Amino acid sequence: MANYKYHILLCGGTGCTASESPKIKANFESILAEKNLTDDVQVVATGCFGFCEKGPIVKILPDNTFYTQVKPEDCREIVDEHIIKGRKVNRLLYENPENKAHISDSKHMGFYKKQMRIALRNCGFIDPENIEEYIARDGYKALATVLEQNDPEATIDIMKKSGLRGRGGAGFPTGLKWELCRKNAADQKYMICNADEGDPGAFMDRSILEGDPHTLIEAMAIGGFCIGATKGLVYIRAEYPLAIHRLQVAIGQAREYGLLGDNIFGTDFSFDIELRYGAGAFVCGEETALIHSMEGKRGEPTFKPPFPAQEGYLKKPSNVNNVETFANVPVIINKGWEWFSSIGTEKSKGTKVFALAGQINNVGLIEVPMGITLREVIYEIGGGIKGGRKFKAVQTGGPSGGCLTEKFLDTPIDYDNLIAAGSMMGSGGMIVMDETSCMVSVAKFYLEFTVEESCGKCTPCRIGNKRLCELLDKITKGNGTMDDLDQLRNLSRVIKDTALCGLGQTSPNPVLSTIDNFWDEYVAHVKDKKCPAGQCKALKQYVIDPEKCKGCTACARNCPVGAISGTVKMPHEINQEICIKCGTCIEKCKFNAISII
Amino acid sequence: MEKIKSLADLKKKREQLQSMVGLRENGDNAENLVQIKVAMATCGIASGAKQTMEAIIEECKNQNVQAVVTQTGCMGYCYAEPTVEVNKPGSDPIVFGHVDVQKAKDLVNKYILNNEILEGVIPVNYEKVENK
Numbered sequence: 001m002a003n004y005k006y007h008i009l010l011c012g013g014t015g016c017t018a019s020e021s022p023k024i025k026a027n028f029e030s031i032l033a034e035k036n037l038t039d040d041v042q043v044v045a046t047g048c049f050g051f052c053e054k055g056p057i058v059k060i061l062p063d064n065t066f067y068t069q070v071k072p073e074d075c076r077e078i079v080d081e082h083i084i085k086g087r088k089v090n091r092l093l094y095e096n097p098e099n100k101a102h103i104s105d106s107k108h109m110g111f112y113k114k115q116m117r118i119a120l121r122n123c124g125f126i127d128p129e130n131i132e133e134y135i136a137r138d139g140y141k142a143l144a145t146v147l148e149q150n151d152p153e154a155t156i157d158i159m160k161k162s163g164l165r166g167r168g169g170a171g172f173p174t175g176l177k178w179e180l181c182r183k184n185a186a187d188q189k190y191m192i193c194n195a196d197e198g199d200p201g202a203f204m205d206r207s208i209l210e211g212d213p214h215t216l217i218e219a220m221a222i223g224g225f226c227i228g229a230t231k232g233l234v235y236i237r238a239e240y241p242l243a244i245h246r247l248q249v250a251i252g253q254a255r256e257y258g259l260l261g262d263n264i265f266g267t268d269f270s271f272d273i274e275l276r277y278g279a280g281a282f283v284c285g286e287e288t289a290l291i292h293s294m295e296g297k298r299g300e301p302t303f304k305p306p307f308p309a310q311e312g313y314l315k316k317p318s319n320v321n322n323v324e325t326f327a328n329v330p331v332i333i334n335k336g337w338e339w340f341s342s343i344g345t346e347k348s349k350g351t352k353v354f355a356l357a358g359q360i361n362n363v364g365l366i367e368v369p370m371g372i373t374l375r376e377v378i379y380e381i382g383g384g385i386k387g388g389r390k391f392k393a394v395q396t397g398g399p400s401g402g403c404l405t406e407k408f409l410d411t412p413i414d415y416d417n418l419i420a421a422g423s424m425m426g427s428g429g430m431i432v433m434d435e436t437s438c439m440v441s442v443a444k445f446y447l448e449f450t451v452e453e454s455c456g457k458c459t460p461c462r463i464g465n466k467r468l469c470e471l472l473d474k475i476t477k478g479n480g481t482m483d484d485l486d487q488l489r490n491l492s493r494v495i496k497d498t499a500l501c502g503l504g505q506t507s508p509n510p511v512l513s514t515i516d517n518f519w520d521e522y523v524a525h526v527k528d529k530k531c532p533a534g535q536c537k538a539l540k541q542y543v544i545d546p547e548k549c550k551g552c553t554a555c556a557r558n559c560p561v562g563a564i565s566g567t568v569k570m571p572h573e574i575n576q577e578i579c580i581k582c583g584t585c586i587e588k589c590k591f592n593a594i595s596i597i
Numbered sequence: 598m599e600k601i602k603s604l605a606d607l608k609k610k611r612e613q614l615q616s617m618v619g620l621r622e623n624g625d626n627a628e629n630l631v632q633i634k635v636a637m638a639t640c641g642i643a644s645g646a647k648q649t650m651e652a653i654i655e656e657c658k659n660q661n662v663q664a665v666v667t668q669t670g671c672m673g674y675c676y677a678e679p680t681v682e683v684n685k686p687g688s689d690p691i692v693f694g695h696v697d698v699q700k701a702k703d704l705v706n707k708y709i710l711n712n713e714i715l716e717g718v719i720p721v722n723y724e725k726v727e728n729k
Contacts, residue, residue, distance in 0.1 A: 007620055061620055258600030
């Protein structure tokens with residue numbers, strides 16, 4: 001084995017791949033070959049580092065130097081300066097936004113300081129397509145330990161004591177779920193992984209699959225052993241090609257090493273994993289719909305009970321866990337439940353991965369201990385709101401969740417606190433909004449999503465959400481009445497109480513939470529016909545100030561719909577009936593005569 | 598491919614593979630480990646700093662010393678090249694001059710492992726910005 005002095009790690013996640021990280025890798029390799037350094041320097045494509053805002057990321061070890069926004073043409077300078085001469089390339093280092101100082105060690109960056117990586121421990125650290133690097137990081141040790149002890153109940157007990165709860169959104173205790181499935185005797189059981197990640201803006205499961213696929217394989221085998229299943233199935237969306245590829249490579253390697261297949265570690269336990277592809281329907285993240293989709297039926301939920309633990313895939317007892325949940329399992333076995341349960345809050349243990357998106361400086365993927373506050377996440381890790389604007393709300397839990405406002409900034413984040421605050425953990429999407437976001441439009445956005453994704457099986461969800469969406473549309477167009485607001489509330493409650501599955505039962509949450517927290521904004525739309533955030537087009541009016549207008553005709557000539565009329569050197573006028581509020585006239589006016597009211 | 602048949606097998610395999618990610622793990626944990634910086638400017642390289650660095654890495658591996666070995670720029674002691682700075686956790690960094698291959702081995706065996714100071718210590722006559 002070559003005795004490398006330097007490792008160049010570069011992000012091979014989907015985001016950085018799109019920004020040419022494969023080309024960066026090829027460049028490094030050819031430059032190193034040209035300089036005869038291939039035995040001294042290893043180039044490794046890893047999973048996602050999380051700091052997607054500043055990608056592509058290149059990290060150089062052992063000196064832990066973190067380069068951001070690296071371009072293929074920067075490779076030569078990095079090799080010449082850093083690798084050969086030992087001088088860091090300052091212009092590519094992360095710049096502390098507060099004092100403009102360069103930070104070379106990622107540990108000192110605000111984005112990483114407060115993070116704690118359990119589920120993402122190997123993302124950005126190992127080559128996901130090399131099982132040996134996973135083994136070198138204690139990979140498959142947990143599975144070996146569990147099989148050697150040969151006591152599934154004791155392992156379930158460890159999971160229960162650890163306090164791990166489902167990371168897919170609902171937060172059901174994982175150990176208990178396994179125990180329930182174990183109790184149902186059958187000739188065949190199934191361990192299923194839900195990799196149908198569908199919340200807008202959430203991508204933690206994809207990152208784990210892309211960055212550390214073996215952790216999923218190991219955890220599914222442990223779970224399979226505990227519940228008595230010999231078959232594992234991963235339900236993954238077909239729109240995740242890179243994740244599918246890496247998982248397939250990993251499964252192939254695990255089989256080669258005898259870590260999947262018959263008589264694993266020389267024991268009686270046999271386990272293998274197959275993939276099932278989803279077509280990307282949101283409702284298929286619901287476990288009964290997911291199981292039906294895997295069976296080749298329509299992806300529609302059914303009433304529980306029977307729970308999958310009783311009657312799941314092919315009517316056999318099945319256990320469904322989410323990717324991030326699985327990623328915690330090997331670490332809990334290796335480090336002990338005492339260690340895991342010492343992290344987090346009373347009822348929510350461990351860490352949670354969040355996908356930061358929206359109007360925030362550091363967009364990316366973070367993993368933080370439960371109990372951290374929103375303020376720490378948004379201002380310290382996320383680097384605050386873009387353009388120094390004012391924070392308005394953060395949306396958590398995707399289409400099933402709600403908005404949290406300023407008053408919740410110091411609430412410790414965990415499952416129960418988020419529900420008490422009118423939102424939910426969900427799969428961990430966090431969309432940050434500033435004062436330019438209209439909350440009625442936000443609710444409408446989520447409802448449009450739900451309407452599109454509703455499977456149509458039950459009436460409250462199919463028709464109720466459609467009506468909610470229509471009401472919201474009416475309000476954003478300035479035609480809403482105060483009765484409509486009551487109607488929104490009532491209808492939302494009916495849908496929540498009567499819909500068949502989790503999708504419908506939670507779909508009105510964005511409406512209820514925005515009404516509760518931003519009542520004044522709804523009223524402004526209805527009574528004053530104004531959108532305080534200035535986002536609702538129908539409530540905007542472009543007007544020309546006759547005092548300032550010189551009659552230069554620039555606006556009239558550029559208006560795409562011919563809504564502006566007037567004679568040369570005389571003040572012009574905008575016909576509100578025709579105007580489409582595109583804003584071209586404001587851009588073209590040299591006299592600042594046009595304003596939005 | 599030889600299949601892994603037991604926990605003991607896996608442990609053996611892991612030991613063989615450890616070095617694959619050892620450098621990364623050490624780099625991640627640098628503040629708790631011995632850090633060795635070899636000055637590798639033109640003068641250092643001309644005086645054999647490359648061989649010195651090789652020797653240090655080799656000896657650390659042989660003696661099972663977890664250390665972060667990096668190269669650095671010119672420290673300014675061109676008269677004493679190759680120069681090596683050793684930073685043990687909890688003690689002040691010491692710069693050694695004229696570190697050839699033999700002295701590099703001694704450095705690991707005597708100073709790092711046994712706290713024995715070697716000849717050729719260069720008195721540090723500057724302060725680092727980061728300590729201020």
